[in-house]
Each structure stands twice: as structure tokens, then as C-alpha cells.
Amino acid sequence: MKKKILMIDDEEDFCYFTKKNLEKTREFDVIIETSPEKGIQVAIEQQPDLILLDIIMPELDGSEVAFRLVNDARTKDIPIIFLTCLADEKDLGRYDGLSMVGGRPFIAKPCQTPELVRVIREVLERKQNQQ
Amino acid sequence: MQKKYGEAEGLEMRKDLENKLFLMRKVRFIIGMCISLWGLLFWFFKVAGFEPSMLFLLVLLEMFINQPYRFIVNRINNLNWVLLLHQVLDVILITLCMYYFGGTDAYFIIVVYSLIIIFAGVVVTIKSSFLIAGLCSLSYLILFNLEFFRVIPKGHVFNFNLNPPLSIIMGVFIAISLFLIAYVSSFLAKIILKKSEESREAMNKLKFAEDAMVQAEKLAVVGQFASGIIHEIKNPLGVILSGVEYLENEIADKPDLKVSLEKIRQSALNANSIIKDVLNFSRPNEQKLEIIDLNTALNDNLRLLKEVSVGPNIQVVKEFSREPLVVRLNTNQFEQVFFNIFMNACEAMANGGKITIRTYCSEYQQKGLKSGFRDSSCFIFGEKIGVLEIQDEGIGISEENLPRLFEPFFTTKQNKENAGLGLAICRRIINAHKGEIEIKSVPKEGTIVIIRLPLFEESRRR
Numbered sequence: 001m002k003k004k005i006l007m008i009d010d011e012e013d014f015c016y017f018t019k020k021n022l023e024k025t026r027e028f029d030v031i032i033e034t035s036p037e038k039g040i041q042v043a044i045e046q047q048p049d050l051i052l053l054d055i056i057m058p059e060l061d062g063s064e065v066a067f068r069l070v071n072d073a074r075t076k077d078i079p080i081i082f083l084t085c086l087a088d089e090k091d092l093g094r095y096d097g098l099s100m101v102g103g104r105p106f107i108a109k110p111c112q113t114p115e116l117v118r119v120i121r122e123v124l125e126r127k128q129n130q131q
Numbered sequence: 132m133q134k135k136y137g138e139a140e141g142l143e144m145r146k147d148l149e150n151k152l153f154l155m156r157k158v159r160f161i162i163g164m165c166i167s168l169w170g171l172l173f174w175f176f177k178v179a180g181f182e183p184s185m186l187f188l189l190v191l192l193e194m195f196i197n198q199p200y201r202f203i204v205n206r207i208n209n210l211n212w213v214l215l216l217h218q219v220l221d222v223i224l225i226t227l228c229m230y231y232f233g234g235t236d237a238y239f240i241i242v243v244y245s246l247i248i249i250f251a252g253v254v255v256t257i258k259s260s261f262l263i264a265g266l267c268s269l270s271y272l273i274l275f276n277l278e279f280f281r282v283i284p285k286g287h288v289f290n291f292n293l294n295p296p297l298s299i300i301m302g303v304f305i306a307i308s309l310f311l312i313a314y315v316s317s318f319l320a321k322i323i324l325k326k327s328e329e330s331r332e333a334m335n336k337l338k339f340a341e342d343a344m345v346q347a348e349k350l351a352v353v354g355q356f357a358s359g360i361i362h363e364i365k366n367p368l369g370v371i372l373s374g375v376e377y378l379e380n381e382i383a384d385k386p387d388l389k390v391s392l393e394k395i396r397q398s399a400l401n402a403n404s405i406i407k408d409v410l411n412f413s414r415p416n417e418q419k420l421e422i423i424d425l426n427t428a429l430n431d432n433l434r435l436l437k438e439v440s441v442g443p444n445i446q447v448v449k450e451f452s453r454e455p456l457v458v459r460l461n462t463n464q465f466e467q468v469f470f471n472i473f474m475n476a477c478e479a480m481a482n483g484g485k486i487t488i489r490t491y492c493s494e495y496q497q498k499g500l501k502s503g504f505r506d507s508s509c510f511i512f513g514e515k516i517g518v519l520e521i522q523d524e525g526i527g528i529s530e531e532n533l534p535r536l537f538e539p540f541f542t543t544k545q546n547k548e549n550a551g552l553g554l555a556i557c558r559r560i561i562n563a564h565k566g567e568i569e570i571k572s573v574p575k576e577g578t579i580v581i582i583r584l585p586l587f588e589e590s591r592r593r
Contacts, residue, residue: 109366
């Protein structure tokens with residue numbers, strides 16, 4: 001069964017190609033949301049398996065979106081992977097095979113699909129193990 | 132190789148020696164003129180026993196020593212010998228003058244001896260002033276004995292008729308005086324050297340401060356520029372790279388298009404690499420220092436290097452210190468510095484060669500401005516430091532490029548993915564570790580990068 005991924009990023013073109021690349025693996029269904037506010041709503045309604053969340057967005061900061069999702073009982077268990085162009089792999093501390101900041105996995109933009117897929121699989125696997 | 136760097140440094144020393152020789156030539160000319168004037172006065176007042184022909188012979192001899200100066204300087208490699216020869220000739224000349232003006236009884240010539248001793252002490256080296264004092268005493272002693280045993284006739288102009296015991300006492304007294312003069316002149320030389328060193332140091336610091344100010348201004352501009360637009364550039368780059376990946380999957384059956392896409396991907400990755408450099412350079416350094424042996428950190432980095440190809444025919448030689456060099460390092464940043472310098476070394480040796488990685492413990496010696504940028508306030512003179520040297524046998528760096536190596540956006544490389552920030556970042560990182568980085572190079576021979584870091588024990592005491 002395909003995993004449902006919600007991608008909240010204001011960069012529409014990036015979302016478009018990332019969706020195409022992820023769906024090409026036939027493992028994921030990707031929902032794109034370019035508005036952070038709407039993204040939170042979609043997360044509540046669609047209950048995705050994982051959220052890919054950009055940090056710098058014009059309407060609402062990615063960290064604020066994450067704060068709301070984590071503090072909402074309906075979305076608190078959905079794992080979040082941050083996408084950021086503020087850092088690269090070297091800046092992100094390695095923890096247990098993943099780039100982590102503040103206990104959350106990060107992926108530096110621009111990212112290559114195999115790396116993105118690897119991190120998504122890893123995070124989903126951990127969630128499954130926790131359950 | 133080490134010797135060649137010494138030779139490059141030696142150019143500065145040679146210039147210094149040439150200046151000293153030039154100064155000696157002038158002093159000798161003045162002394163020659165004084166002796167001539169003295170002789171003329173004797174001749175004018177018709178002092179008994181004075182022969183002008185002998186005086187002119189001495190002045191001619193002095194001129195003879197002076198004239199081949201340029202000829203000698205340009206042909207002799209070791210100017211120290213020329214300097215020594217000049218001084219010995221001076222002593223001989225003055226001794227001849229002394230003999231001519233009255234032999235050992237004309238002890239007022241000692242004043243001239245004193246002049247060259249003081250000159251040697253202040254201008255040449257402290258050692259040489261003692262050497263000249265010794266030579267003067269020896270010459271005086273030889274002259275005295277030759278006179279005493281009647282090998283040569285006694286003085287010409289004056290004849291004080293000192294009895295042998297009194298002459299000996301006088302000789303000893305003169306020798307002691309000469310050494311005392313050498314000691315006092317060396318003391319004076321020390322004070323003068325210290326003062327000139329201080330003023331040179333102050334000038335260097337001023338220059339460093341100016342450089343630092345220029346660098347800081349550049350940095351501020353880069354920082355503002357970087358933080359403002361990096362986000363805007365990285366997003367479209369992300370789109371390009373994701374788009375290329377998508378298209379590659381779609382056109383798997385069209386190899387010619389795949390080649391084109393690969394070129395687009397490479398260009399995007401190059402742009403991304405430049406952005407990474409700018410980002411690294413512009414952001415403030417957050418120091419997460421750990422106490423580590425420099426040799427261990429280097430071994431870790433070298434292990435990582437084995438995983439990447441360092442190029443054909445490149446031999447890595449480790450010459451690590453036996454004792455551990457405990458320093459405080461941000462290992463990630465140090466890795467960045469080491470890789471940067473190592474890769475530069477590899478790139479400089481397209482046909483292969485040897486890269487020597489050397490570590491040792493040393494005492495910090497202030498040398499002044501050599502190359503690149505040195506923050507002279509990093510260390511205290513004589514402080515124990517850990518030194519890392521990375522030496523290659525590559526094409527080297529030209530003299531005009533050497534002082535600009537640490538400037539942001541300065542590069543001698545032709546490849547497009549190079550933003551010219553590598554060494555600027557290295558310097559920034561090393562400076563943040565309270566260390567310093569210096570580069571010496573001999574074109575067509577190779578380059579040596581020297582990193583000096585404070586040892587942990589030393590830095591804790593501060």
C-alpha cells in the first residue's frame with residue numbers, strides 16, 4: 001500500500017517535480033500544498049503518513065506550522081521532515097543515520113531524490129517500529 | 132624542499148646583508164677621509180717622520196677594498212663571508228694605519244678600532260662585534276710583538292718610548308677596553324634592535340588592522356548579499372535538479388538527451404557548490420570545540436580521504452610528532468580546512484607527487500609579514516604551539532598572487548565551480564580557533580601551508 005505524503009512548500013515547481021520523482025518510485029502518493037495555512041487543514045483532513053515541510057514560507061514559517069501540527073491531537077503523531085535551503089548536509093548534525101536538528105529530521109535543499117526517498121523510508125520505518 | 136623555502140626567505144636576508152655592506156662601504160669611506168685629513172694636517176704642520184706617500188697608499192688600499200663592492204655582491208652567494216672579509220680587512224687597514232702613525236704607542240688609534248667594533252655590534256651582529264674586538268686585540272698583540280722583538284722598526288710619527296712591561300699592561304688594558312666596547316655596543320645594539328622590532332611590529336599590526344578592516348567590510352557585504360539571495364537561488368536550483376531527475380526517468384530511451392540533462396545537472400550542482408561556499412563564509416561561526424590530539428584528528432581525516440580518489444600517483448607521507456598535540460578543535464570545521472588544503476595540493480600536482488603532512492610542537496616566533504594574512508595577536512612570543520604543515524610538490528604560487536590568497540573570491544583556478552572562497556573560509560575557521568594560517572610557495576617547486584594552533588594546556592593558562 002502506497003504511503004501518503006503531504007508536501008507543504010510555497011515553491012510550486014519544486015513540489016511538482018518532487019511529487020513526480022517520489023511517485024515514480026510507486027511507493028508514495030504525494031499531496032502538494034503551497035499555502036501553509038491550508039497545509040495544516042489538509043494534514044488534519046487527509047491524515048498523511050508523513051509531512052515534508054519547507055521552513056521559509058511567506059505566509060507562515062515552517063517551524064510555526066510544525067508547532068501547530070505537533071500541538072494538535074489529530075496531527076501530533078504524523079512525522080515531519082523539514083526541507084531547508086538555509087543549511088547543507090555538513091551543517092546538519094548526524095544522529096542515528098539521519099540529519100537531525102532539534103530532534104527532527106532535516107533535508108537540505110536542493111536534494112537528490114534517492115536521498116529524499118532514503119530519509120522518508122527511514123522515518124516511516126521508525127514510526128512503524130514505535131507503533 | 133625545506134631548504135628552498137629557506138632560500139626564498141633568504142632573499143630578504145640577502146637584501147638586509149647587502150644594505151649592511153653598503154652602509155659599511157660608506158663608513159669605510161668616511162674613515163678613509165678622516166685618515167686622509169689627519170695625514171694632510173700632519174703634512175701641513177710638517178710633523179717629523181711623516182711620509183705622505185705611505186698615507187696615500189693606505190687611502191688607495193681603502194678605495195681598492197671599496198670599489199669591487201658591486202662586482203663582489205652580485206657574484207658571491209654567501210654575503211656573510213663578504214661581510215666578514217670586509218671587517219677583517221678593516222682591522223688590517225686600521226692596524227697598518229696604527230703602525231704608520233706610531234706603532235703600539237699610538238694608542239689613540241684605538242678610537243678607530245672602537246668605531247668598527249661599535250659599528251659591527253650595532254649594524255651587523257652582536258657576535259661580530261666580539262669577533263672584531265678579538266681580531267683587533269690580536270692585531271694589536273701581533274704589532275706589539277713585532278715591534279718588541281725588533282722585527283719591524285718602531286713607530287714613525289710619534290714615539291712615546293713605553294717600556295716593555297708598561298706596553299704589555301697597556302696592551303692588556305686596550306684588549307679589555309676593546310671587549311668592553313664590544314659588550315657595550317652589543318647592549319646598545321640590543322636596545323636599538325628591540326626598538327626597531329617594536330616599530331616594525333607596530334607597522335605590521337597597523338597593516339594587519341587595515342587588511343582586517345578591508346576583509347571585514349568585504350565580509351559584511353558578502354554576508355548581507357548571501358543571506359538575502361541564497362534562499363532565492365537555492366529554490367530554483369532545487370526545481371532544476373528535481374526536474375532533471377524527473378526528465379531522466381522519462382527519457383531513458385534517448386541517450387543524447389540524457390547527456391544534455393547530465394550537463395544541466397552538473398551546472399546546477401556547480402552553482403549549488405558555490406552557494407554552499409558563500410553560505411559557509413557569510414554565516415557566523417558557532418564553535419563546538421572538543422579537546423583532541425591534532426594527530427588523531429588528522430588520521431581520522433586521512434581515513435576519510437581514502438574513500439575519495441585523491442588523484443593518480445599522489446603519495447601521502449605522514450611525519451607526525453611523537454608526542455600528542457592536544458588542541459581544541461571543531462572537528463567538522465577542521466575537516467573542512469584540511470580537505471580544502473589537501474585538495475588544493477592534489478590539484479597543484481596534476482602529474483602526481485608527494486604530499487607531506489607534518490606536525491610538531493614549536494615555540495611561537497614572531498616573524499613579521501611573510502605572506503597571506505597573519506593575525507599577529509594570536510600568540511604570545513615563545514608560547515608553545517601545535518604546528519601542522521601540508522607540503523606539496525606542485526606548480527607553486529606566483530609571488531604576486533601569494534598575498535591575495537586569503538581574499539574572498541580570489542582564485543587562480545579555472546574551473547567554474549570554484550568561488551574563490553576556500554582559503555578565505557580556512558583562514559576564518561583557523562582564526563576562530565585562535566590560530567593562524569600561512570602559505571609559503573616557490574613557483575614550480577611547491578607550496579607549504581602552515582597552520583599554527585594554540586596547545587590546550589597553553590590556551591587554558593591564558
